[in-house]
Amino acid sequence: xxxxxxxxxxxFFTLAFSWTGIVLVSHIQLGFLEPATPELTNAEEEAIAGVxxxxxxxxxxxxxxxxxxxxxxxxxxxxSAQRGLRVYEQMGCLYxxxxxxxxxxxxxxxxxxxxxxxxVPRDYxxxxxxxxxTMRTGPDLSNVGLRYSELWQHQHLYNPQITSPGSTMPPYxxxxxxxxxxxxxxxxxxxxxxxxxWALPEGYELIPTRxxxxxxxxxxxxxxxxxxPEIKFTE
Numbered sequence: 001x002x003x004x005x006x007x008x009x010x011x012f013f014t015l016a017f018s019w020t021g022i023v024l025v026s027h028i029q030l031g032f033l034e035p036a037t038p039e040l041t042n043a044e045e046e047a048i049a050g051v052x053x054x055x056x057x058x059x060x061x062x063x064x065x066x067x068x069x070x071x072x073x074x075x076x077x078x079x080s081a082q083r084g085l086r087v088y089e090q091m092g093c094l095y096x097x098x099x100x101x102x103x104x105x106x107x108x109x110x111x112x113x114x115x116x117x118x119x120v121p122r123d124y125x126x127x128x129x130x131x132x133x134t135m136r137t138g139p140d141l142s143n144v145g146l147r148y149s150e151l152w153q154h155q156h157l158y159n160p161q162i163t164s165p166g167s168t169m170p171p172y173x174x175x176x177x178x179x180x181x182x183x184x185x186x187x188x189x190x191x192x193x194x195x196x197x198w199a200l201p202e203g204y205e206l207i208p209t210r211x212x213x214x215x216x217x218x219x220x221x222x223x224x225x226x227x228x229p230e231i232k233f234t235e
Contacts, residue, residue: 030121035072038227073226076126077218084218087211088131091172098133098140099222113147114140115224120231123224138169145220153216154192154208162198175212181205 077085088094101115109115119142124130133140148156152163158176160167181187181203190213191205200206208216227233 033122033125035074035126036122036229037072038229038232071226073228074123074126077221080214080217081221084214084216087215088218089129091215094131094133096135096137096169098136099131099142100133101140101142101224109140112139115143116233117224117231119224120228122228122230141219141222143223143225145223146225150216150220151193153219154212155194157212157215158192158206159198162195175209175215177207177209178204179207
C-alpha cells in the first residue's frame with residue numbers, strides 16, 4: 001500500500017511523457033501547417049500574396065491564385081471526389097493500398113513509379129481521415145490519378161483481370177450495371193468500353209453507378225505532382 005502513490009506517479013509520468021513526445025510535439029511541429037506554394041512557407045505571407053484567403057466560417061486558409069497564377073497546394077477534395085472518398089472507405093481499399101511514397105533509398109517506391117518525390121505531412125493537412133493504409137498487397141495510390149486514365153480505372157474496378165492479368169484484387173462489378181442499350185437514344189455517353197475479349201453481349205452496355213463514378217473521381221484526384229517548400233522534385 002505504501003508504494004501505491006509511487007506506482008500511480010510512475011504510470012502517470014510514463015503516459016504523460018509518451019503523450020508529450022508523440023502527440024504534443026507532433027502537433028507543435030505539424031498542427032499549424034497550411035497549403036503553400038513552393039516559394040512561400042508562411043501562411044501570412046501567402047495570404048498577402050493573394051494565394052490563400054482565410055475562410056471566416058471555418059478559420060482555414062482557402063485556395064486562390066496569386067498574380068503569377070501560382071497555386072497553393074494541396075487542394076481540397078470537392079464534389080464527386082469528396083463523395084468517392086467515402087466509397088473508398090466503404091470498399092476497404094485502404095487495407096490493401098497505401099497512400100504514402102517513402103523517401104528514396106527506403107524501399108523501391110521511386111523505382112516502381114509510385115511517385116517522383118516522397119510524401120510529406122503537408123500533403124495530408126486537408127484530409128479528414130488520412131488513408132495511409134495498413135499494407136501494400138496492391139500498389140501505392142498516392143499518384144494513381146497521374147498513372148492511369150478514367151477508363152482504365154473503371155475497367156480495373158469492374159474486373160482487375162482486364163487491365164492487370166493475375167491481379168489478386170477482387171472485382172467490384174456490383175458498382176456497375178449491365179443493361180440493354182436504349183433503342184431510341186442509343187448508347188449512354190457514360191457507358192464503359194471493354195476490350196473485345198471482355199465485351200458484353202450485343203445490344204448491352206456497361207453503366208457505372210454513382211458510387212463507381214465517385215470512386216473513380218476520387219482516385220483521379222490522387223496526385224502529388226506539386227512542389228512544396230519542404231520538398232522539391234530536384235531533391
